[in-house]
Amino acid sequence: MKTRFSHKEVEKNRNEIASEIVNLSATLNLPKGTEAFISDIHGESDRFSHIMRSGAGNISKKVEELFTGRLTKSNQKKLACLIYYPSEVLKNVQNKLTDKPDLEQWQMDTFNNLIEMLRYMANKYPKKLVKESVQPKFWEIIENLLMIDTSYNSKQLYCQGLLGSIVKLGLADDFIIALCHAIQRMAIERIHILGDIYGRGLHPDRVIAYLSDHWQNFDIQWGNHDILWMGSMAGSKLCMLNLIRICARYHNLKLLNEAYDIDLTSIVKFARHSYRPLPNFEPKVDNVEEIPKEELVTDNCVQQAATIMQFKLEGQAIKRRPEFEMDDRLFLDKLSQSKRTIEIGGVKYNITNGCFQMVNPANPYQISHPEQVVLIDLINQFINSSKLNEHMWFMFDHGSMYLKHNGNLLFHGCVPVDEQGNFIKWEIDSRKYSGRDLFDYFTSVLRDAMRHPTTGDCFNSDVLWYLWSGKDSPLFGKDKMTTFERYFIDDADLQKESLNPFYKLCDKKWFVERIKDEFDLEEDSRIVIGRTPEVKAKSPLSKGKIIFVNGGRPKIQNEGGFTLLYNSFGMQIVKLSPFISLNDAVFSAEIATQRKTIERFDEQKMVTDTDFGDKIKQRIEDLCAELKD
Numbered sequence: 001m002k003t004r005f006s007h008k009e010v011e012k013n014r015n016e017i018a019s020e021i022v023n024l025s026a027t028l029n030l031p032k033g034t035e036a037f038i039s040d041i042h043g044e045s046d047r048f049s050h051i052m053r054s055g056a057g058n059i060s061k062k063v064e065e066l067f068t069g070r071l072t073k074s075n076q077k078k079l080a081c082l083i084y085y086p087s088e089v090l091k092n093v094q095n096k097l098t099d100k101p102d103l104e105q106w107q108m109d110t111f112n113n114l115i116e117m118l119r120y121m122a123n124k125y126p127k128k129l130v131k132e133s134v135q136p137k138f139w140e141i142i143e144n145l146l147m148i149d150t151s152y153n154s155k156q157l158y159c160q161g162l163l164g165s166i167v168k169l170g171l172a173d174d175f176i177i178a179l180c181h182a183i184q185r186m187a188i189e190r191i192h193i194l195g196d197i198y199g200r201g202l203h204p205d206r207v208i209a210y211l212s213d214h215w216q217n218f219d220i221q222w223g224n225h226d227i228l229w230m231g232s233m234a235g236s237k238l239c240m241l242n243l244i245r246i247c248a249r250y251h252n253l254k255l256l257n258e259a260y261d262i263d264l265t266s267i268v269k270f271a272r273h274s275y276r277p278l279p280n281f282e283p284k285v286d287n288v289e290e291i292p293k294e295e296l297v298t299d300n301c302v303q304q305a306a307t308i309m310q311f312k313l314e315g316q317a318i319k320r321r322p323e324f325e326m327d328d329r330l331f332l333d334k335l336s337q338s339k340r341t342i343e344i345g346g347v348k349y350n351i352t353n354g355c356f357q358m359v360n361p362a363n364p365y366q367i368s369h370p371e372q373v374v375l376i377d378l379i380n381q382f383i384n385s386s387k388l389n390e391h392m393w394f395m396f397d398h399g400s401m402y403l404k405h406n407g408n409l410l411f412h413g414c415v416p417v418d419e420q421g422n423f424i425k426w427e428i429d430s431r432k433y434s435g436r437d438l439f440d441y442f443t444s445v446l447r448d449a450m451r452h453p454t455t456g457d458c459f460n461s462d463v464l465w466y467l468w469s470g471k472d473s474p475l476f477g478k479d480k481m482t483t484f485e486r487y488f489i490d491d492a493d494l495q496k497e498s499l500n501p502f503y504k505l506c507d508k509k510w511f512v513e514r515i516k517d518e519f520d521l522e523e524d525s526r527i528v529i530g531r532t533p534e535v536k537a538k539s540p541l542s543k544g545k546i547i548f549v550n551g552g553r554p555k556i557q558n559e560g561g562f563t564l565l566y567n568s569f570g571m572q573i574v575k576l577s578p579f580i581s582l583n584d585a586v587f588s589a590e591i592a593t594q595r596k597t598i599e600r601f602d603e604q605k606m607v608t609d610t611d612f613g614d615k616i617k618q619r620i621e622d623l624c625a626e627l628k629d
């Protein structure tokens with residue numbers, strides 16, 4: 001075995017180390033990359049992909065900066081659409097430009113514009129990163145084109161020659177697509193997803209696939225809906241029932257089968273046998289006329305079956321865990337004999353469209369035998385689904401309850417506080433957790449639960465369900481989840497869910513300081529929060545300068561939501577235009593409707609000022625030490 005390096009090898013090694021030090025030092029002096037913050041994707045993979053393709057509004061801004069005065073507004077928009085959806089736009093162009101010289105002219109103009117854009121975007125990245133963003137087969141050509149100074153005549157000719165050959169070789173479309181993808185990749189250096197990748201929409205699995213295939217630099221802060229999915233994989237039947245109920249409510253049951261191989265036959269059979277469709281369980285869909293009636297009936301009945309099992313198991317958990325203080329969520333024992341009325345707080349309310357035929361008045365929270373069979377079948381499938389395991393570990397490995405990144409604090413939800421702004425002390429297992437400790441505590445429970453999936457009524461599963469809907473859960477941020485009332489009691493007051501005082505207090509400077517102290521943040525740090533409550537949906541910046549982002553969740557009708565961009569010059573809130581459909585997005589929709597600069601730095605921020613910069617500095621130190629040895 002060779003143990004010693006030859007003199008030559010040592011020298012080569014030293015040269016390599018020295019050149020790495022030089023490259024790393026140069027990187028420190030590049031401008032900091034652009035970070036984008038989005039949240040509440042709720043399985044809307046097309047909308048998510050639209051945001052990513054458009055650099056969360058960054059690309060249209062760059063097109064405007066670069067081409068104003070040279071391209072009309074409408075042509076700027078066309079160029080931006082091409083960058084977002086190159087394949088689709090190219091097809092359209094070919095159909096329109098049937099005359100060959102016209103098409104070639106369009107291709108030449110497009111090459112030039114795209115190269116110019118790429119050069120503009122690439123100037124803040126080290127070459128290595130630019131190279132990684134470009135399809136390998138085109139790297140050499142693109143590298144040459146990026147370096148060329150076209151103010152020299154000879155270089156212009158060289159450039160034209162290159163592009164001309166690409167057209168002649170029939171590679172024009174491929175080349176355009178490669179350029180557009182590279183621009184997309186460079187528009188955002190890091191994406192922060194502040195919760196709820198999972199939720200009401202059909203394709204959270206595609207969001208995960210997109211992230212794992214296309215993106216290297218991202219992080220996730222878990223949302224309450226994400227917990228339902230991770231909790232189900234860990235064996236929590238309550239998480240699973242809530243999840244199935246929501247899937248049925250939004251006509252998304254097929255996600256379970258198609259993406260995660262979970263066979264719903266047992267619950268479908270049971271539900272169709274035990275329940276009849278009711279108006280309060282009609283699935284919430286826009287295109288109801290396009291959905292086969294049988295599917296709607298199944299959604300309706302499965303939603304009822306899951307709801308009733310959920311209320312039963314919730315009742316059991318609430319009784320098992322008095323420390324959760326959720327007695328106000330016990331309903332089944334308050335139904336009258338006829339099950340047509342219910343008494344809450346001494347007041348009698350009518351039940352509308354009840355479906356309590358599986359509830360035994362003598363023991364209302366007891367799961368019936370047929371329900372038990374369904375539950376066992378399903379929960380075993382959830383913990384054993386390899387795809388679900390893969391995606392949930394992806395969520396876990398790239399996620400956290402909160403993140404401190406480049407000095408800012410990111411999370412989904414709130415830090416639970418009382419009306420005076422004191423951190424709520426949540427008592428569990430004879431210990432009290434509040435503020436940052438509460439977040440850390442939930443992380444440890446989630447980790448433990450996922451490592452040891454258990455289908456029995458265990459402590460971890462109960463805590464994960466609490467994280468979904470408990471009043472002191474940071475991810476929920478409301479006093480109660482009024483699912484029972486919203487299905488069965490026609491009374492707006494009872495149905496109301498109130499936000500934790502945190503959201504009101506966000507307008508107070510002293511309160512924001514308190515949060516910053518708790519999480520060890522600097523004076524100029526920002527707090528960015530996903531899960532925008534409706535009150536914040538209109539103005540995402542609190543007076544205390546906390547920023548609320550989302551991805552334009554469909555619940556807020558006709559509103560596109562907000563993202564935040566944080567680049568080397570400052571921070572901008574971008575109001576997204578509503579995402580109507582993929583088709584609409586490809587050819588007409590503009591991503592951003594408004595941009596508001598909320599912070600402009602006195603001095604441009606460089607890589608050296610970032611967390612990544614700190615890592616580089618550490619690496620340089622280590623390399624220097626190696627050189628000295």
Ligand SMILES: O=P(O)(O)OC[C@H]1O[C@](O)(COP(=O)(O)O)[C@@H](O)[C@@H]1O
Nearest residue numbers: 199224225249478481482483497531
């Ligand atoms: O309208 P739906 O689908 O029943 O959802 C309402 C429920 O969703 C929640 O808003 C939680 O989900 P979000 O995190 O997406 O807000 C609950 O507070 C509420 O009870």
Ligand SMILES: [Mn+2]
Nearest residue numbers: 196223224531
């Ligand atoms: Mn949420």
